[in-house]
Amino acid sequence: MTPEERRAIFKSAFVKALKKDLYPRYVNGSNIALNHLLMNISLSLFPENNINSELDMEQYELTGAVIQRSNKHDIRQTGAKIHTFKEQSLDALTTSAYGMPLYVILENPILLRKLGSKIMTFMYLGDDLIMDSFLGTVVHWENMKLNSEWKPRLLFWTELPFDGVKRMHVENKWFRPFDSADKIIWDDFWGGICL
Amino acid sequence: MGSSTEEFPTIDTTHLWSTLKMEDELDDDALLIELHCLIHCTSKLRFTRHTTIGDSQYTDETVEEGQAYIKKQNHPGHNFVHPHTTRVDTIIAGYNSLATKYGQAHFDIFLKNLYTSYPTPDPTTSAMTYLTQLNEGRPKFHVKWAYIYDFMSTIIEYFDRRGVTL
Numbered sequence: 001m002t003p004e005e006r007r008a009i010f011k012s013a014f015v016k017a018l019k020k021d022l023y024p025r026y027v028n029g030s031n032i033a034l035n036h037l038l039m040n041i042s043l044s045l046f047p048e049n050n051i052n053s054e055l056d057m058e059q060y061e062l063t064g065a066v067i068q069r070s071n072k073h074d075i076r077q078t079g080a081k082i083h084t085f086k087e088q089s090l091d092a093l094t095t096s097a098y099g100m101p102l103y104v105i106l107e108n109p110i111l112l113r114k115l116g117s118k119i120m121t122f123m124y125l126g127d128d129l130i131m132d133s134f135l136g137t138v139v140h141w142e143n144m145k146l147n148s149e150w151k152p153r154l155l156f157w158t159e160l161p162f163d164g165v166k167r168m169h170v171e172n173k174w175f176r177p178f179d180s181a182d183k184i185i186w187d188d189f190w191g192g193i194c195l
Numbered sequence: 196m197g198s199s200t201e202e203f204p205t206i207d208t209t210h211l212w213s214t215l216k217m218e219d220e221l222d223d224d225a226l227l228i229e230l231h232c233l234i235h236c237t238s239k240l241r242f243t244r245h246t247t248i249g250d251s252q253y254t255d256e257t258v259e260e261g262q263a264y265i266k267k268q269n270h271p272g273h274n275f276v277h278p279h280t281t282r283v284d285t286i287i288a289g290y291n292s293l294a295t296k297y298g299q300a301h302f303d304i305f306l307k308n309l310y311t312s313y314p315t316p317d318p319t320t321s322a323m324t325y326l327t328q329l330n331e332g333r334p335k336f337h338v339k340w341a342y343i344y345d346f347m348s349t350i351i352e353y354f355d356r357r358g359v360t361l
Contacts, residue, residue: 022342023313027329031342111248112253132242138209143243144242147243147244147246193215
């Protein structure tokens with residue numbers, strides 16, 4: 001893939017995704033830009049036999065993608081592995097986590113006592129960098145984790161299996177990327193972004 | 196690993212932007228991305244080590260630390276500048292910077308169209324009227340509503356400061 005092709009795919013996916021939050025079906029709903037970014041990139045890289053074109057994000061927008069249990073359930077439907085962070089560092093993440101979601105919990109027993117906690121989704125960009133789920137900002141985790149009011153803590157990250165199993169398989173469509181051939185394309189795309 | 200204290204106040208200062216060579220792109224899609232990121236970067240949702248909660252409604256008022264925080268929020272001092280004021284000024288400065296980058300006339304037309312063509316259920320209702328009505332009687336904070344409200348209200352402010360009423 002050429003840098004120009006990579007840029008065109010990313011830019012197109014980015015614009016389509018941010019428009020989902022700028023022109024939402026539910027103005028008071030949750031943000032779903034990251035979901036759409038990953039879906040659009042998948043569809044651009046794997047236009048054939050891809051069930052992602054039929055994913056309905058409406059329930060995410062209505063109820064929020066912050067309910068951890070249902071979130072994990074949906075992630076597992078794609079075959080993605082869920083890894084719990086053992087350290088408050090992104091050092092354990094390898095290139096296989098490029099472009100993948102990771103989850104952070106905010107919990108301050110005094111300043112956020114009545115809120116309980118809040119879970120936020122970020123996209124891993126390599127080199128300690130993460131992008132928020134609104135696709136609006138990029139920050140360093142090592143910087144962000146020092147926030148003394150919100151007290152952010154890494155929860156888990158996700159990793160695609162590329163095991164060739166056709167998950168969410170309906171007729172001639174299934175979740176992609178899914179096998180070793182897809183992995184080459186997927187890694188080439190993200191490897192050119194998360195240098 | 197990059198410098199952990201490095202800040203990225205706007206999207207075009209990030210590694211992502213330079214790696215993708217987005218600086219070569221000066222079309223409307225690139226402009227929309229930069230505008231979107233500008234609004235978001237200035238919001239309280241942008242986390243750095245210095246981002247504060249700035250709201251005492253969730254605070255445990257039964258403990259000393261909580262009481263001190265509530266007091267600080269309620270009595271911020273004479274030199275206090277509301278974050279909204281700072282945010283609006285930062286966004287307007289960002290708009291001016293983008294106008295220089297993309298061309299003043301083109302930028303103004305793009306921004307004006309963004310506001311005037313914003314879809315509302317009633318075509319005779321402006322975006323700001325629609326957004327204000329939508330939140331009346333609903334004190335709960337919605338991040339997406341706030342994002343769109345900040346976007347639309349700062350467009351009006353940008354043109355107001357230029358003597359143009361939308």
